[in-house]
Amino acid sequence: MSSNYEKNLPNQEGYFGEYGGKYVPETLMLALSELESTYLSVKGDLDFQKEIDKDLSSFVGRPSPLYFAERLTKKYQGPKIWLKREDLNHTGAHKINNTVGQIILAKMMGKSRIIAETGAGQHGVATATVAARLGLDCHIYMGAEDVQRQSLNVYRIKLLGAKVHPVDSGTSTLKDALNEAIRDWVTNVDDTYYIIGSVTGPHPYPMIVRDFNAIVGRELIEQANNNFGKNPDAIIACVGGGSNAIGIFHPFIDKDEVELIGVEAGGEGIKSGKHAAPLNDGKPGILHGAKSYLMQDADGQVMSTSSISAGLDYPGVGPEHSYLKDVGRAKYLAVTDQEVMKAFHELSELEGIIPALETAHAFAVLPEVCSKMDSSQNIVLNVSGRGDKDISSVASIEGINLE
Amino acid sequence: MNRLTKVLSQNKENNIKSLVAYLVAGDPCEESTLELLNGFALSGVDVIEVGVPFSDPIAEGPIIQSAHDRSLKNGTNLKKILKIIKSFRKSNSHTPIVLMGYINGFLANQSEFSNFSQHGVDGVLIVDVPGEYSLSDIGFQNDSILSVSLISPTTSKERVSDICNASSGFIYYITLRGVTGANKINVNEIHENLLTIKQSTDLPVLAGFGIKTKEDATEISKLADGVIIGSQVVEMIKNSASNKDFKKIYNYLKEIKHSINL
Numbered sequence: 001m002s003s004n005y006e007k008n009l010p011n012q013e014g015y016f017g018e019y020g021g022k023y024v025p026e027t028l029m030l031a032l033s034e035l036e037s038t039y040l041s042v043k044g045d046l047d048f049q050k051e052i053d054k055d056l057s058s059f060v061g062r063p064s065p066l067y068f069a070e071r072l073t074k075k076y077q078g079p080k081i082w083l084k085r086e087d088l089n090h091t092g093a094h095k096i097n098n099t100v101g102q103i104i105l106a107k108m109m110g111k112s113r114i115i116a117e118t119g120a121g122q123h124g125v126a127t128a129t130v131a132a133r134l135g136l137d138c139h140i141y142m143g144a145e146d147v148q149r150q151s152l153n154v155y156r157i158k159l160l161g162a163k164v165h166p167v168d169s170g171t172s173t174l175k176d177a178l179n180e181a182i183r184d185w186v187t188n189v190d191d192t193y194y195i196i197g198s199v200t201g202p203h204p205y206p207m208i209v210r211d212f213n214a215i216v217g218r219e220l221i222e223q224a225n226n227n228f229g230k231n232p233d234a235i236i237a238c239v240g241g242g243s244n245a246i247g248i249f250h251p252f253i254d255k256d257e258v259e260l261i262g263v264e265a266g267g268e269g270i271k272s273g274k275h276a277a278p279l280n281d282g283k284p285g286i287l288h289g290a291k292s293y294l295m296q297d298a299d300g301q302v303m304s305t306s307s308i309s310a311g312l313d314y315p316g317v318g319p320e321h322s323y324l325k326d327v328g329r330a331k332y333l334a335v336t337d338q339e340v341m342k343a344f345h346e347l348s349e350l351e352g353i354i355p356a357l358e359t360a361h362a363f364a365v366l367p368e369v370c371s372k373m374d375s376s377q378n379i380v381l382n383v384s385g386r387g388d389k390d391i392s393s394v395a396s397i398e399g400i401n402l403e
Numbered sequence: 404m405n406r407l408t409k410v411l412s413q414n415k416e417n418n419i420k421s422l423v424a425y426l427v428a429g430d431p432c433e434e435s436t437l438e439l440l441n442g443f444a445l446s447g448v449d450v451i452e453v454g455v456p457f458s459d460p461i462a463e464g465p466i467i468q469s470a471h472d473r474s475l476k477n478g479t480n481l482k483k484i485l486k487i488i489k490s491f492r493k494s495n496s497h498t499p500i501v502l503m504g505y506i507n508g509f510l511a512n513q514s515e516f517s518n519f520s521q522h523g524v525d526g527v528l529i530v531d532v533p534g535e536y537s538l539s540d541i542g543f544q545n546d547s548i549l550s551v552s553l554i555s556p557t558t559s560k561e562r563v564s565d566i567c568n569a570s571s572g573f574i575y576y577i578t579l580r581g582v583t584g585a586n587k588i589n590v591n592e593i594h595e596n597l598l599t600i601k602q603s604t605d606l607p608v609l610a611g612f613g614i615k616t617k618e619d620a621t622e623i624s625k626l627a628d629g630v631i632i633g634s635q636v637v638e639m640i641k642n643s644a645s646n647k648d649f650k651k652i653y654n655y656l657k658e659i660k661h662s663i664n665l
Contacts, residue, residue: 023506023531025462027555027580029562169468175459182461187581189557286507286531287459299480300511301458 004327005253009320014203017326019319022202024289027186031194036204038109043211048104055100056215059133060090062097064216066223066380071350078370079233079377084220084248086384087355093385094213094244095126099195101212103130106193113192114138117181119146119174119240120311120358121153122385123197128162138162141181143173146310153389171304174240174314178288198241199318202289206318213247220380221251228378234259234369237382238361239279239332240312242321244384253329261369262321263361265307266334276305278317279325279332292319308337308397309357309390335364344387344394356385357393407499407525407549407572410449411607411628420663421629422447423609424636424656425503427454427470429479431644433487439640439649440491444498446653447660452528452631453488455481455504462530464584466634470641481512485522492523501526501551501572506541513542520547526572527551534558534566551575554600556592567604574600576610576627584634585613590622597626617662624663632659 009016022032042048056062065088069081086094099116106114114131117140118124124140131138140157144166147154157164170176178201185194199206199213224232235252237245239262252258267275275281278293285294287302295303295315307313324330335343343363348354355363362381369379387394395402414421424443428436436453443451456474460467488500502519506529509516519527526549532541534552549572554563557580567574576597579587593610600608610623611631620630639652 022533024533025530025555026534026553027557027577029533029555030557030559033559169465170458170472179459179461183464183582186462187585187587189580286505286510288461289531294507296507296511298511300507300509301475302507 005329007254009323010203010207014207016320016323019284019292019322020203020206020290022289023286023291024202025186027189031185031189032202032204034109035105038105039204039208042108051104052101056097060096060100061088062215063219064088066220066227068227069351072347072366075350076366076370079373079375079379080228081366082227082232082378082380083353083383084216084380086216086244086382087353087359087386091122091126091129092388093122093126093356094216094247095123095197096129097215097247098197098209098212098243099123099126099130102195102208103134106136106195107134109193111191111193112136113188114195115141115181115184115192116195116197117141117174117177118197119143119177119313120309120356121146121150121157121389122311124157124164125153125160127195127197128157128160131162132160139165139184141165141167141177141184143171143177144168145172146174146177149393150310150389152392173305174310175287175302175316182288198243199246199320200241200288200290200316206290206320209243210246210250210320213243214250216244216247216382217249217251220248224378224380231255231258232380233257233373233377234261234379235382236261236263236362236365236369236379238263238312238358238384239317239321240265240276240314240358241316242318244382246318246320248382249330260324260330261365262330262332263365264332264334265309265312265361266336267306269336270334274306275334276307276313276315277334278315279321280334284322287316290319292317292322293325308340309361311356311358312361333365333368335361339364341397353383354387355383356387357390359384405525405547405549406497407450407501410497410499411573414449415607415628420624421449421607421609422656422660422663423450423452423611423629423631424448425452425454425631425633426636426640427456427467427474428484428487429456429474429477430470430637430640431473432477433479433483435647436487437490441494442649442653443656444495446656448498448656449629450499450501452501452503452633453484455484455502455508457505457508460505462582464582464634466584466638470637481508481515485515485518485524488524489522499525501528503528503530505530506532510542516543516545519545525549528553528575535562535569537569553577556580556596560599563600564603567600567606570606573607573609574604575631576600576608577612578610578623579613581613583612588613588619593623594626617658620659621662621665630659630663
């Protein structure tokens with residue numbers, strides 16, 4: 001299988017196979033090439049790596065543990081189930097791995113103003129957090145609908161000294177927050193650094209965000225070896241834009257024995273059309289600067305999406321995932337909101353871990369995946385974030401009044 | 404000769420500054436678009452830029468964004484836009500038309516590319532494709548359609564010449580860092596950059612994004628070969644939508660054309 005897979009992607013133009021690229025308004029082209037050259041010049045630099053490693057250990061709390069989920073394993077009677085605990089990071093999700101790295105790039109480039117988009121609010125919190133440490137002016141764009149359903153994170157962002165801009169154009173969710181952040185960047189490009197939160201957007205972002213998240217997979221190689229003496233047989237992660245999934249997949253891509261499984265938001269079911277699963281039910285198109293699978297109608301208009309989780313409620317996906325799908329190196333499943341709620345409760349009750357609704361998507365494929373595997377095998381799920389932010393939405397979905 | 408090249412080069416020879424006006428096709432409705440195209444042409448507009456609506460127009464400010472939304476709600480698509488232009492050509496065979504839109508909307512309708520010129524389209528401007536790519540680079544094989552490219556205040560000197568080499572219609576100089584309709588024109592910077600571009604190309608160089616008043620237009624047209632007016636026109640179309648009385652817009656365009664050629 002690896003023979004199909006080209007290594008060292010993206011290429012110089014920013015493509016993973018036919019996916020990726022730089023499809024942006026002209027005003028941003030210079031900013032993208034400056035970012036690319038800054039990143040490439042420091043990428044291999046030991047001092048740069050040291051600075052990141054220091055923040056990752058003393059500020060983020062890395063490495064995140066690999067935890068054996070004994071009761072989940074017993075329940076499914078298949079492979080041993082291990083959890084990579086990104087939910088234990090400072091700010092509660094994998095998103096901080098990327099912002100800690102990008103803020104250093106922003107500083108090197110002399111930018112005084114930081115902007116970011118956010119869906120579930122985790123990337124907004126992670127961005128506001130690193131901006132606060134450097135005392136930088138920080139602006140977070142968030143769909144008006146997401147501001148409602150993730151109000152706790154909105155307040156956290158404000159406490160960290162950043163400004164939240166609710167976006168009520170289009171569908172008032174993550175894609176519209178990205179549109180608005182790009183418009184801000186076009187306007188303030190001279191002094192502003194845009195910290196994109198997923199492996200989406202124009203080149204070089206999908207590469208940079210992947211590289212900063214790949215610490216998760218690199219730690220896992222060592223932890224797997226220490227705990228069960230070999231690589232995992234399968235790795236499972238949820239996919240919206242796909243940054244937590246690429247982060248844990250990437251160091252294993254050339255290890256053919258490791259099955260890579262991404263899980264998209266199936267919303268009310270793929271057949272209903274109300275979902276956010278472009279890899280399962282989209283076709284290649286161009287949105288937010290990159291070519292990738294996209295939910296779109298016959299005229300190329302981007303369709304509105306539906307998901308119980310704000311962080312996966314996005315019509316596109318990172319270009320590298322589109323490539324991994326086409327070459328058959330990763331497979332992408334979809335689960336419904338209903339299956340997600342079941343998995344959310346199961347993980348909370350069996351293992352004492354309340355996951356983010358995004359993360360719960362990965363757990364919802366356990367019945368299917370485990371039924372085909374046996375106890376000699378090991379699978380790892382990426383617990384990309386914790387569920388504190390979702391408690392009030394879950395209560396309201398289940399008709400419980402917390403007042 | 405392509406209609407676009409003909410009009411712009413004749414104007415240049417005769418020392419006439421060109422006026423380009425923009426509208427979003429299907430806003431407020433298909434019939435109005437046809438009426439507006441004719442009205443623009445009769446008001447001294449030299450080239451009409453017809454916006455193809457897209458769900459996520461990232462380069463547009465709020466005025467043009469909402470025009471895209473209104474048009475999409477009316478069910479406008481590329482096929483219908485080509486039909487409108489074909490009808491326009493029944494009464495007007497001289498005013499060039501440039502389609503301006505986003506790449507995903509064009510690629511989804513790739514089968515229509517070959518019909519562009521027979522429907523009366525003269526050029527294409529794709530906002531989110533870097534200017535050094537020619538139309539054929541992105542799968543657009545139609546030699547009779549010219550490519551209009553954007554150059555901005557942040558475009559590096561090396562890229563200015565690459566972009567000019569890949570363009571065939573005219574160069575659209577973006578006068579500011581920002582979205583359409585913004586308000587931050589810096590005349591000195593514009594003049595300096597226009598000079599740089601003119602050293603790289605013989606193509607006409609027109610300027611737009613944020614030009615609203617006669618004064619802006621006059622100032623910019625001193626160095627550019629003409630000006631492009633978008634948001635201001637689109638806002639006026641919105642305000643006239645209820646009674647479909649577009650006279651004010653036509654008067655405004657006549658005044659602009661007059662003031663850039665004083």
